[in-house]
Amino acid sequence: MEKEIHDQPHAVADTLLGRTDEAGRLVLDEVRIPEERLRAVERITVVACGTASYAGMVAKYAIEHWTRIPVEVALAHEFRYCDPIVDENTLVVSISQSGETMDTLMAVKHATDLGAMTLSVCNTHGSTIPRESDAVLYTHAGPEIAVASTKAFLAQITACYVLGLYLAQLRGETYADDAKAVMRELQEIPAKIEDLLGRMDRVQEMAEFMADTRTVLFLGRNVGYPVAMEGALKLKELAYIHAEGFAAGELKHGPIALIEAGQPVFVIVPSPDTPHELHKKVVSNIQEIRARGARTLVIAHDGDDDVEPFASEVIRIPACAPLLAPLLAVVPLQVFALHLATAKGLDVDQPRNLAKSVTVE
């Protein structure tokens, strides 16, 4: 898993490779055939399980913003049984590292039966889900061996951005320039992950120091919300401790009752460039929980000084465009879970009760 975490700059770079022409326009050869159908897409439903479903949540924020196409994210095993609203103008995007997850495969088949166009975001060539789909966008994370997903997650998010930008470009010139600009920012992300991986000593120390922790909370907003969910999942999977991720705005609607002295809470702070005062609101969440004695472990961009007064620890990530931040913000959470589990003497590559690909429903 440690190797896979360190492979992440390549996972992102390789997933971006060859996606643009000389003029900076997106070219997706794999999805060219159903281009006409893609142009007619009225809504998108993402189906996935586990970590892949959190990549889907990130995709929702990005694709809706760039294309104005409504995107829904469904857990694959729920999708089939909820009488989903799907027709020939729906694009059903499945996300799966293995391409063999039975729940996700069944959701894809159900979508096909309902007449939807299906597109698979997948890391495994020739696996079942891409074969059952109308189109496939391969992630190029390389083989992922450790059971808990890390580099595949970053590659899935990257592929979803590429898909969103491609759809934006297909749907009109007004978006095409934006798409080019975002692609340029995306190209800078691998070097930023590399930089970030070089700063993880303090995160490792924190994890080792917290080996006896019984429960950890994670707060995030907008694209930081799925990052919070993923941070919690990594800790459950690897360290077998109770962890919960939630939307920071929900804090006052219940979870704040959980805050007591010493409770560790990770807070994923959006970029100060985020619109609608989102950044300010998250900073005031940190202040609220700190006032109740929480140990605030704050993930914030370089240069964001507003968080300092209320943070027990600040974990810095490089500055980037607000929608792209999950590719950076999740890294310290992966590293934290890895070292906490290691400090507990656990096998991080083969956690108990879990399988790399779940081929039963």
Ligand code: G6P
């Ligand atoms: C299993 C793994 C998870 C993974 C999920 C989806 O539950 O333990 O780590 O996120 O399956 O896997 P997939 O191969 O479909 O991405």
